Every structure is written in structure tokens, then in C-alpha cells.
Amino acid sequence: MLELKHVCYAVQEGDAQLGILNDISLTISDHKLVVFTGPNGGGKTTLAKIVMGLVQPTSGQILWNGQDITGLSITERARLGISYGFQQPPRFKGLTVRRLLTIASGNDKLSKDQCCQYLTKVGLCANDYLDREVDASLSGGEVKRIEIATILARNSQLMIFDEPEAGIDLWSFARLTETFEQIHAAGSATMIIISHQERIISLADEVIVVGDGAIRHRGSAQEILPQILSDTLGGCPVLSKGGAAQ
Amino acid sequence: MMETEVDRELLEKIADMLGKPVGAFNIRKDCGCDGRQSTEHIKIDNRTDGKSGIDIRILDGTVGETCHIPVIITKPGVQETVYNDFYIGENCNVEIVAGCGIHNCGEQDSRHDGVHTFRIGKNSHVHYSEKHYGEGDGKGGKIMNPQTIVYLEEGASIQMDTVQIRGVDSTKRYTKIVCGKGAEAVVTERLLTHGEQVAESDMVIELNGEDAKGRVISRSVAQDTSSQVFRPCVVGNAKCFGHVQCDSIIMGSAKISSVPEIAANDTEAQLIHEAAIGKIAGEQLLKLETLGLTEEEAEDCILKGFLA
Numbered sequence: 082m083l084e085l086k087h088v089c090y091a092v093q094e095g096d097a098q099l100g101i102l103n104d105i106s107l108t109i110s111d112h113k114l115v116v117f118t119g120p121n122g123g124g125k126t127t128l129a130k131i132v133m134g135l136v137q138p139t140s141g142q143i144l145w146n147g148q149d150i151t152g153l154s155i156t157e158r159a160r161l162g163i164s165y166g167f168q169q170p171p172r173f174k175g176l177t178v179r180r181l182l183t184i185a186s187g188n189d190k191l192s193k194d195q196c197c198q199y200l201t202k203v204g205l206c207a208n209d210y211l212d213r214e215v216d217a218s219l220s221g222g223e224v225k226r227i228e229i230a231t232i233l234a235r236n237s238q239l240m241i242f243d244e245p246e247a248g249i250d251l252w253s254f255a256r257l258t259e260t261f262e263q264i265h266a267a268g269s270a271t272m273i274i275i276s277h278q279e280r281i282i283s284l285a286d287e288v289i290v291v292g293d294g295a296i297r298h299r300g301s302a303q304e305i306l307p308q309i310l311s312d313t314l315g316g317c318p319v320l321s322k323g324g325a326a327q
Numbered sequence: 328m329m330e331t332e333v334d335r336e337l338l339e340k341i342a343d344m345l346g347k348p349v350g351a352f353n354i355r356k357d358c359g360c361d362g363r364q365s366t367e368h369i370k371i372d373n374r375t376d377g378k379s380g381i382d383i384r385i386l387d388g389t390v391g392e393t394c395h396i397p398v399i400i401t402k403p404g405v406q407e408t409v410y411n412d413f414y415i416g417e418n419c420n421v422e423i424v425a426g427c428g429i430h431n432c433g434e435q436d437s438r439h440d441g442v443h444t445f446r447i448g449k450n451s452h453v454h455y456s457e458k459h460y461g462e463g464d465g466k467g468g469k470i471m472n473p474q475t476i477v478y479l480e481e482g483a484s485i486q487m488d489t490v491q492i493r494g495v496d497s498t499k500r501y502t503k504i505v506c507g508k509g510a511e512a513v514v515t516e517r518l519l520t521h522g523e524q525v526a527e528s529d530m531v532i533e534l535n536g537e538d539a540k541g542r543v544i545s546r547s548v549a550q551d552t553s554s555q556v557f558r559p560c561v562v563g564n565a566k567c568f569g570h571v572q573c574d575s576i577i578m579g580s581a582k583i584s585s586v587p588e589i590a591a592n593d594t595e596a597q598l599i600h601e602a603a604i605g606k607i608a609g610e611q612l613l614k615l616e617t618l619g620l621t622e623e624e625a626e627d628c629i630l631k632g633f634l635a
Contacts, residue, residue, distance in 0.1 A: 133617060155616040165617045171610040174574060175546070175632035184628065185618045235618065 083109040083132065083239060083271065088141030090127055090294075101127050102138070103294045109287075111238075112268045114261070116285040116302075117275045118309065123292040125275045126168065129241050132273070133165040134158045145239070162238035166245060168275075170228035172216050178227055179211040185231035199230040202260040204253035221248045229257065240264070241273045246281065258284065282306060333401050333430050334361075341426030341458045342397040352395040353381055355409065357402050369394050369421075380410035380442075383423075387416035387448070395424045398441065403433020403467045408440040417448035417480075426458040429469040429495075438470040445475070450482040457487075461494030468496040475502045479510035481536065490517045491526070492634065500528040506567075508536030516545040517634045520553035520581070530559040534567035534596070541569040548630055549581035560588040563596025571600040576607060576633060 090102040102124050109115050117125040130136040132143060134155040143151045150158055173181070182199060183191045197207035203226040213219065215227060225248045232240050246254055258280050264270055265284065274281055282288055288305040290298040298305055330338075334356065338344040347362075351369035354362040358379075365371050368389040374380050383394060396411060415421065431437045447453055461469030477485055491498060504512040512532055520526050532541035543559045561569035571587040589598035607629050615625035 135613060135617075155613065156619060156621050159617050159619040167610075167614060171608055171614050173611060173629065173632060175635050176629070177632075180632065181618075184615065184620065187619060231618065 082111055082144075082146060084142075084144040085128075085132070086142040086144070088128075088131060088138045088143065090124075090131065090136060091139045101294050102131070105141070105294075105296060107289065107296065107299075109271060109273065111271055112265075113286045114265045114272045114274070114284055115287045115289060116282050117273060117289050117291055118277055118282060118305075119291040119297065124294040125291045126243055128291060129165070129243055129273060129275055132239075133163055133241060135165065159235075159237075164232045164235040164237040164240050166228050166232045166240070166242040168243040168247060170224050172219070172224060174214060174216045176215050177212055178215060178230075181215055181227065181231055182234045185234040186236070191234070196234075199233045200227075202233055202256070203227070203230045204256040205230070222250060222253070225249055226253060226257075233260070237270065239271045239273070241275075243275045244277070245274060246276060246278045254278075254280075279306065282309075331401070334399060337399045337401070337428030337430060337460065337462075338397055340460045341399075341428040342395050342424050344395060344397065348393070348395045350393040350395070351383075353383075355396070355398040357400060357405055358407050361399075366392065368392060371396075374410065374412070378410045379407060380412070383411065383413045385413070385415045385419055385421055387418060389416065389419045389421055391420065393422045393424065397425065398427040398439055400427070400429045400431070400437045400439055403431050403437055403465055404435035406436070406438045408442065410442045411444075413443065413445045413447075415445065415447045415451050415453060417451060419448065419451040419453070421451075422454045422456075424456050426456075426460070427471050427473075428460045429463070429471070431461070431463040431467045431469050432465040433463075433467045434465060436468040436470055438468075438472070440472040440474070442474045443476070445477040445485070447477065447479050447483040447485060449480045451480075452483070453485045455485060455487045457489045459489075459491040459495050459498065461496065469494060470497045471495055472499045473501075475504075477502075477504040477512065479504065479506045479512060479539075481508045482510065483507070484511040485513070487512070487514045488517075489515070492517065492519045493521060495520075495526075496522075496524050498526045498528075500526075500530075502528070502530040504532045504541065506532065506534050506536060506539035506541060509538045510536060511540040511542075513542045514544070516543070516547070518545075518547040518555065519550070519630070519634060520548075520555055521550040522553060523551070524553040525555075526553070527556045528558070530557075532559075532561045532569065533564065534562065534569055535564045537565050537567070539565060539567040541567070543571045543573075543587075545571075545573040546575070546633055547573075547583070548576045548578065548634060549583050550578045552580045554582040554584075556584045556586075558586045558588065560590065561598055561600075563589070563591045563593055563598050565593050566595035567593070567597070569596070569598040571602075573600075573602040574633075575604045576630065577604055578606065 088105045091098045368386045370384045573585045575583045585602045587600040612625045
């Protein structure tokens with residue numbers, strides 16, 4: 082179980098403190114699929130990074146399976162079973178896809194068949210990719226799918242995905258949502274997915290709308306989706322007037 | 328051939344040699360010959376012009392054979408310049424493994440300057456690898472200044488891989504490759520310096536024949552207060568293709584200067600150069616830490632991959 086208690090994160094801007102996250106408390110039970118959604122700049126990614134240890138909160142507490150992990154490093158949290166798929170994963174000159182999957186799995190003898198399973202789940206063929214370097218020769222979508230494959234290889238108890246759909250083509254996206262569904266159905270991991278995609282939101286046990294550094298709404302996909310749609314339409318002056326864009 | 332533990336370790340590091348190698352070989356140890364074997368197609372002889380070194384003659388049509396010519400220096404104060412000439416016939420496909428290992432526990436410098444000249448006949452392919460390695464806790468320097476000169480005849484090619492990972496205090500490398508019609512040279516250079524080490528590499532690839540190709544891929548890491556200078560140059564004198572790519576990772580208080588040069592003397596010459604120097608990106612470390620590696624393990628993993 083993941084618990085966040087009164088988590089705040091602020092940055093210094095000149096003489097003033099700018100609050101990015103303001104007193105966020107939430108609990109996510111084991112094996113749940115939770116989607117963080119909401120407007121850009123609302124604090125979703127910062128919140129997810131705070132769980133992984135990529136960002137240190139200004140105040141507040143993070144508990145994982147009852148253990149206070151607030152002061153633990155990224156490595157320590159990773160070893161306790163938390164993983165994180167970056168929105169814009171870095172590239173590595175010289176590091177092959179096979180090596181990255183091997184590191185992720187923690188198994189030095191990871192077989193080609195096992196690599197193949199992880200890559201297939203993100204719509205990539207192992208024969209084409211295993212020996213390729215994760216460098217600039219790969220497209221953004223390819224790097225993103227390899228990133229997600231590393232999280233699958235990690236097989237951790239808590240998987241965090243930051244906009245997994247970004248940069249991925251429609252066909253691979255369909256394969257990816259199936260993979261999320263399978264993990265969820267197997268009950269093998271808790272998943273936090275940051276997403277704006279209706280298809281992913283509809284998979285969630287719970288949707289948490291994050292905006293202006295706070296939790297705006299939380300509820301089931303059925304409850305939250307209509308609200309998101311009405312907020313989106315309401316935010317556009319042209320659509321709200323019912324007129325066509327000029 | 329008497330081998331000590333130090334000899335065995337050095338030979339394994341620089342030439343992957345475990346015991347007596349298969350095929351032709353010449354082992355040079357502390358200025359003397361510590362073992363030699365010619366084969367039916369590869370003949371190794373002392374030079375006849377009075378200079379130190381050997382002549383290696385590879386007969387036309389020799390395919391799939393190897394020739395190991397490692398040099399080891401185990402005594403402090405050894406200073407030598409050695410000239411090895413390779414005469415490779417036509418239609419060959421051979422692998423040549425050179426390299427130098429210095430074990431210096433003394434106060435005096437040990438230095439090996441190896442001058443290798445290759446004449447590679449028509450349509451022959453040579454894979455030439457050269458590893459440099461130094462060890463020993465004496466104050467004496469471990470110095471290596473290799474020179475490699477290659478002449479490629481029509482349709483000939485060379486893949487030259489050089490590796491120097493740790494231990495060599497000072498190196499000045501000079502490489503010159505002259506490509507004839509349809510000839511191809513691919514040079515990969517891997518270098519890691521640390522402490523106060525200095526490394527310089529000058530390289531010239533002359534693309535003289537029509538459809539000649541030259542490619543230089545240089546990757547280096549400079550740590551601590553070490554310094555590196557690279558000056559790879561590709562000259563296009565005909566319809567040809569040349570590509571120079573230099574990538575370096577800079578760490579600590581190191582200094583790196585990368586000066587790739589391309590020069591065209593023919594309107595049909597197509598030449599490209601790229602050079603980049605940068606530190607390890609923070610996101611790379613963070614990503615590997617999220618996979619359970621410590622910061623030190625992540626750094627090591629990035630450097631190993633980069634220099635692989």
C-alpha cells in the first residue's frame with residue numbers, strides 16, 4: 082500500500098515560494114490501477130516523481146507498505162519494488178536494448194525469449210531491437226516503448242508510468258493498453274499511470290484529477306470522465322459559444 | 328618460452344592470449360623475442376635493415392588465419408622503438424592482433440614506440456586490433472607511442488580497432504591510412520584516461536582512389552585531471568565518402584580537445600564530421616538508479632557501454 086501524508090513541494094522564485102504541490106494526502110491500495118490526470122502543469126508528474134524519489138518533497142511523508150521511505154534514495158526505493166517509466170526517457174550511446182532489459186530485470190542471465198516477451202508486450206520485435214543501441218538512431222516512439230519494456234522487465238510491485246501513450250502510434254497503443262489490462266487482471270502490481278487518454282482512464286479503478294498542485298476530484302472512471310469532458314469543452318470559448326473556429 | 332604470472336596476465340589483457348596462440352605469432356618481451364611461429368602462409372622474420380622489429384609476409388589468398396604479435400615490457404627502464412612491416416598479398420582475409428602491455432614497478436620510465444606499416448594487396452581484408460595496457464605501482468611512467476601506416480590497394484580494406492583503457496601514463500598516437508580505388512578503412516578508437524594521464528591521437532585518412540571510403544569512430548572518457556587531444560582528418564582526393572565521428576565524456580577536472588577535420592580536393596568527395604564532448608547526463612544516471620543501480624554502478628554501466 083502506498084500512502085502520501087500532507088505532501089508539499091515548493092520552489093523558490095526570487096523572494097517568493099511557489100507551491101507546486103500543496104498538502105496532498107492519498108492512499109493507494111495494493112493491485113489497484115490508478116490514473117492521475119488533469120491539466121498540464123498541474124503537478125501530476127511532480128507527484129509521481131516524489132513517490133520514486135526523483136523529487137524530494139518540501140514537507141510531508143511517503144509510506145510504502147507501512148515503511149517511511151521519504152528519506153530513501155531512488156536506488157533504495159527501486160530495490161523496495163517501485164519503478165518509474167519516464168515521459169521522455171534518456172538515450173544511451175553504447176547501451177543495447179538487451180543490456181537495458183537485463184539491468185532492469187536484475188537477472189544477468191536474462192534469456193532472449195524473456196526479452197522477447199517484454200518487447201512483444203510493447204509492440205516491438207526482439208530480433209529487430211535486442212542488439213540495437215538505445216541511442217539517437219531510435220525514434221522517440223521506439224525509445225518510449227523500450228522504456229515501458231524496462232518497467233515490465235523490472236516486474237516491481239508498484240509501477241509508475243508517466244504518459245506512456247505519448248509518442249506511440251495507434252497500433253502500439255492498443256497493444257499497450259492490453260498489457261496494462263493483463264497486469265491489472267493478474268493482480269501482480271499496483272499501477273499509477275499519468276494519462277490523458279480516455280482508453281487508459283477507462284481502465285482505472287480510480288481516477289485522480291490533479292490541478293494547481295492539489296487533488297481536484299477523485300472517483301471511478303465513470304464518475305470522472307464526464308466531468309473531464311465538460312471541463313475541457315467549457316475551457317474553449319469558441320466551442321462554448323457553439324460557433325465554428327474562424 | 329618461459330612465462331611468469333605477470334607475462335600471462337599482460338598477454339591475456341592485450342591479446343586475449345591464454346597459452347600458446349593458434350596460428351602465426353611473435354612475442355616480444357623486454358626487447359627480445361620470447362617466442363615465434365610462422366605458418367605455411369604467414370612468415371615472420373627479423374628485419375634485415377638493422378632496425379629492431381620484424382617483417383610479416385602473408386601469401387596471396389590466405390583466408391581465415393590469425394597472427395598475434397604482442398609486446399610486453401616487465402622491467403622498468405626499458406625504452407625501445409620497434410619497426411614491424413606487414414606485406415599482405417592479394418585476396419587475403421586475415422586477423423592481426425597486436426598490443427602492448429607494460430608492467431612497471433620501478434622508478435624509471437618504460438616506453439614502447441611501435442611503428443607498424445601495412446601494405447595490403449588488392450581485394451584483401453585485414454582486421455587489425457591493438458590494445459594498450461599498463462600496470463604496476465612504481466613511479467616510473469608507462470609510455471606508448473604507436474604509429475600505424477597503412478597502404479590499401481584497389482578493393483582492399485582494413486578494420487582497425489584500438490583500445491587503451493587505463494594504466495598508460497602518456498601516449499602519442501599517429502595513424503595514416505592511404506586508400507586506393509574502392510578501398511575502405513574503418514577505424515574505431517576507444518580510450519579512457521585517468522589520474523594525470525595524457526593522450527594525443529593524430530590521424531590522417533587519404534581517400535585517393537575512386538569510391539574509396541573512410542570512417543573514423545572515436546569514443547573516449549577523460550577522468551580526474553587527465554587530458555586528451557584528438558585530431559582526426561579525412562582528405563578526399565577523388566569521388567569518395569568519408570565520415571569522422573568523435574564522442575567524448577568528460578569527468579572531474581579533465582580536459583578534452585577534439586578537432587575533427589575534413590578536406591575535399593575533388594567535387595565528388597562527400598565528407599562529414601561530427602564531434603561531441605559532454606558529461607554524463609543526469610537523466611541517464613537517474614534512469615539507471617530507478618532500475619536499482621547505485622549512482623556509482625550507473626556511472627560504471629554508462630562508461631562501459633560507451634566504450635564497448
